[in-house]
Amino acid sequence: MLDTPTLPNDLESYWLPFTPNRDFKSRPRLLAKAEGMHYRDQEGRKILDAISGLWCVNAGHARKPIVEAIRAQAAELDYAPSFHFAHPKVVRLAGRISALAPKGLDNVFFCNSGSEAADTAMKIARGYFAAKGENQRFRFVSRARSYHGVNFGGMSLGGLPNNQKGFGPLLPGTDHRLPIPYDPAKDRFTKGELQGGENYADALEAICAEVGGETIAAVIVEPMTGSGGVFASPANYLSRLRTLCDRHGILLIFDEVITGFGRLGYAFAAERYGVVPDMITFAKGVTNGAVPMGGVIVKQTLTQAFEPKAPYAIDFFHGYTYTGHPLAAAAGIATLDLYRDEGLFERGLALEPKFRAAVHELEGARHVIDIRSIGLAAAIEMEPIKDAPGKRGYDALNKLFFEENLVVRISGDTIVLIPALVASESEIARMVEGVRAVLGRLD
Ligand code: PLP
Numbered sequence: 001m002l003d004t005p006t007l008p009n010d011l012e013s014y015w016l017p018f019t020p021n022r023d024f025k026s027r028p029r030l031l032a033k034a035e036g037m038h039y040r041d042q043e044g045r046k047i048l049d050a051i052s053g054l055w056c057v058n059a060g061h062a063r064k065p066i067v068e069a070i071r072a073q074a075a076e077l078d079y080a081p082s083f084h085f086a087h088p089k090v091v092r093l094a095g096r097i098s099a100l101a102p103k104g105l106d107n108v109f110f111c112n113s114g115s116e117a118a119d120t121a122m123k124i125a126r127g128y129f130a131a132k133g134e135n136q137r138f139r140f141v142s143r144a145r146s147y148h149g150v151n152f153g154g155m156s157l158g159g160l161p162n163n164q165k166g167f168g169p170l171l172p173g174t175d176h177r178l179p180i181p182y183d184p185a186k187d188r189f190t191k192g193e194l195q196g197g198e199n200y201a202d203a204l205e206a207i208c209a210e211v212g213g214e215t216i217a218a219v220i221v222e223p224m225t226g227s228g229g230v231f232a233s234p235a236n237y238l239s240r241l242r243t244l245c246d247r248h249g250i251l252l253i254f255d256e257v258i259t260g261f262g263r264l265g266y267a268f269a270a271e272r273y274g275v276v277p278d279m280i281t282f283a284k285g286v287t288n289g290a291v292p293m294g295g296v297i298v299k300q301t302l303t304q305a306f307e308p309k310a311p312y313a314i315d316f317f318h319g320y321t322y323t324g325h326p327l328a329a330a331a332g333i334a335t336l337d338l339y340r341d342e343g344l345f346e347r348g349l350a351l352e353p354k355f356r357a358a359v360h361e362l363e364g365a366r367h368v369i370d371i372r373s374i375g376l377a378a379a380i381e382m383e384p385i386k387d388a389p390g391k392r393g394y395d396a397l398n399k400l401f402f403e404e405n406l407v408v409r410i411s412g413d414t415i416v417l418i419p420a421l422v423a424s425e426s427e428i429a430r431m432v433e434g435v436r437a438v439l440g441r442l443d
Contacts, residue, residue: 020394029401034061037420037427039407047401050431051409051418052376055226055258056289058348059338060422066290066334073330082110082323090324093332097286098297100267100336102276106300109316110293110324114257114283115149117294118220121253121279122153123318124298125218128251131305137217139173141207141250144180145228148220148255157220160228176207178221182231188370189363190232191356197234201241204248213248218278220253223269227258229414230372230379238275251278251302257294261285262339262421264375265349278302288335293328339421348376348421351428358425358432359417366439367392376421380435381414385443389413396438403441404434 011025031047033040037060039047052058059066073089080087094108111120122140129137140157147163148154155163156170159177164170181200182190204219223238225231238254245252259269260282266272268280279302283294306315322328339345352375359378360371370381385391393410400406400415408431409416417431 036060047405052420053289056284058285069330069334077326089329093329101297105297107298107303110295112292113294115151117281118148118154119151121296139216141176141219143178147227178203193232194234198236198240204244218251222255232374238273253279257283262345262348287331291328291331344421384413399438406434
């Protein structure tokens, strides 16, 4: 026994996010400790983490340099205000992040999550055009099946209907979507990026023709659709999108909340595809999941437009009490050191073909109707049960946890595997074999 079991009435108090609460409370999945690639539950059962925390623990759990950095920072400077003041670690971290980003993306604005990063980027885009006297550019174009967090801006841009329904009117100017660049009729079981497929970006031309390209502030895309079910961008799709945005004077935002910090084998997916956006949003892997942090990396040409004339006037009326929190900044620096010193982005890139080969061995397994993989992320899509969409996925999550000692992510009836950049080949094999075993036992 590692700890006192949680009391039933504590469980009653806790309202879980994105979870069937009542069912959870009837058989809780509690994770009490973590180290490296594994969790332990309260009874000490060892459970393999197949999803890097939640797309964030890229270097494995409880890494000593990060733990020590947080501990030391808490003793040295626990908090400092972020409006009108700064502290040394946040300044250093901003420099470290902009050095990893494509050339020209020189300024970093910090917040505390991917959701806040999406909304911050939207405000920067609208604020930029307002500062230039182009108030008519207020629209945003995003992509079907996208996820940009749960705050009103990012939620309005999202392409997953369940996340919007029931929450009333969305933000004006957010109702146009590019199609997902994937045709289930011919692209099933694609490994990595589709070749061809850049023409899916041309849907932007039709939207510009309909609403006027001069009314669009920005296009925002995840370079790899993550939460929506792991869809890679086709090889030349993002560069085509860049060209079209430039043609119409539209900003291009990459939401790299999950593709940032190694998921696709590079610091940012922008590097993998050789495309320079105007802004990159990040979160999660920046601190290896150890302290909440998010942010937006911004082209200096944009931030310059905000500069007021008077020296005492504020540039950007936006920010959070915990912008660049000292504990997050310290964790961020230690995390970036670790990624660099252990060559983890390169390790992830080298592991990608082995991971892909392992996951695609599930082709032909019971219930499996599609497998998609890119970087160290893979979706194993199962046929839904008639009239009960999501049930098979939820049953898989439970069986994998209780019977195979695996934590996986589900998106409807799709099982998602997201191994950490430090995963061994045998741990990847265990993930795949656990999924195969459960597929054989599912209704
Ligand atoms: N953007 C993307 C692409 C994400 O995948 C996520 C979360 O998974 C978010 C934004 C929201 O991040 P957070 O949950 O930290 O608010």
